[in-house]
Amino acid sequence: MSKIHLYCMPGMAASPKIFEFLKLPKVFEIHLLSWMPPKKKESLSDYAKRMCERVKHDNPVLLGVSFGGVLVQEMAKHIAISDLVIVSSIKNKEELPLSMKMAQKTGAHKLLPTQWIKNIDKLALFAFGKGIKKRLALYQRYLSERNPEYLNWAIDALIHWDQERTRNGILHIHGASDTVFPIKNSSKPYIKIKGGHAAIITQATWFNEQLPELLIKK
Numbered sequence: 752m753s754k755i756h757l758y759c760m761p762g763m764a765a766s767p768k769i770f771e772f773l774k775l776p777k778v779f780e781i782h783l784l785s786w787m788p789p790k791k792k793e794s795l796s797d798y799a800k801r802m803c804e805r806v807k808h809d810n811p812v813l814l815g816v817s818f819g820g821v822l823v824q825e826m827a828k829h830i831a832i833s834d835l836v837i838v839s840s841i842k843n844k845e846e847l848p849l850s851m852k853m854a855q856k857t858g859a860h861k862l863l864p865t866q867w868i869k870n871i872d873k874l875a876l877f878a879f880g881k882g883i884k885k886r887l888a889l890y891q892r893y894l895s896e897r898n899p900e901y902l903n904w905a906i907d908a909l910i911h912w913d914q915e916r917t918r919n920g921i922l923h924i925h926g927a928s929d930t931v932f933p934i935k936n937s938s939k940p941y942i943k944i945k946g947g948h949a950a951i952i953t954q955a956t957w958f959n960e961q962l963p964e965l966l967i968k969k
Contacts, residue, residue, distance in 0.1 A: 752778050755833075755966065756808040760784045762817030762839070763905050764878050766895035769816065772955030776963050782811075784819075786896045789904040795912065799825035806830060812966060815840060816951050817878070817931065818909050824918060834966055838924045839932060839948050842917040846936045851910050874902075880930040880948030893952070922965060924958075926950035 757779050759770045767783035775781065784805060789798055803826050806813075812834040815823035820840025827835050841847060874894060896902070923941035925934050931948040934941075942965075946954040 755779045756782060756811040758782045758784055758806055758811050758813050758823075760802075760813070760815040760819035760823050761786070762819050762878055763909070764874055764894050764896045764902065765816070765819075766893050768895075769893050769949075769952055772952060772959075774955075774959050778967075779963065782807075786901065786905075788898070788901060793904070795822070795825055795908040796828070798822070798908070800829050802826055803830050812836065814838065817948065818905060821909060821912055821914075824914065824921070827918065834922065835918065835920070836922045836924065836962075836966075838951050839926055839929055840923070841912075841932055841936075842921060842923060842938065843914045844912050845915075846932065846938060847910070847912075848931075848933060848936055854910050877931065878948075879952075880928075924950070926954070 755778055759781060761767055761769050767785050770783060773781060784802065799822055802822065810831055810833040813823040813826060813832050814836040816838045817840050820837030823835060878894060917938065925937055925941050925943055926946035926948060927934055927943050928947045934943060944950060944954055944957055951958065
């Protein structure tokens with residue numbers, strides 16, 4: 752069997768280190784993507800096009816976590832892929848939680864980057880969900896992107912994501928106790944697993960055991 756090239760995109764503000772526990776069979780070759788500075792007033796679609804330039808293999812599998820899951824869906828509009836996996840993410844704008852939908856109208860989200868630069872605990876809460884500090888004393892290790900310009904762009908891009916329809920064939924994996932994107936807002940199909948928004952870290956054993964089978968059998 753030829754190599755399966757798996758490109759992994761972390762969540763908002765997160766480092767590719769969130770994938771450090773991902774240990775897949777040798778048929779998979781993992782490539783870690785990381786956030787790059789957005790251009791001034793750059794659209795999410797244009798940002799996705801630039802990120803696609805980092806994909807060096809034909810027909811890869813794209814996997815994105817949280818906001819990274821939104822980004823890989825945009826990337827898949829510009830390049831041919833074999834599979835698309837999102838973890839702890841959303842498939843269309845209707846799956847956004849009510850607080851984010853309200854932020855579209857109030858603009859309250861524009862205050863968040865400044866708060867997060869001063870208080871990394873609040874950023875960690877948004878990036879990984881409630882309870883993460885209890886399980887991951889070194890959670891700061893996974894938060895590498897704290898530039899206010901990037902954070903402001905990322906939050907705005909997420910809240911104003913305009914995708915109306917779910918892409919066919921997407922593999923959606925979601926933690927049952929996710930507090931950032933509550934699973935009650937997710938439309939089927941999805942695979943519910945234990946864990947919260949940081950499931951890619953806390954449930955790494957599940958991914959190592961189940962993800963290869965899910966991708967190869969497709």
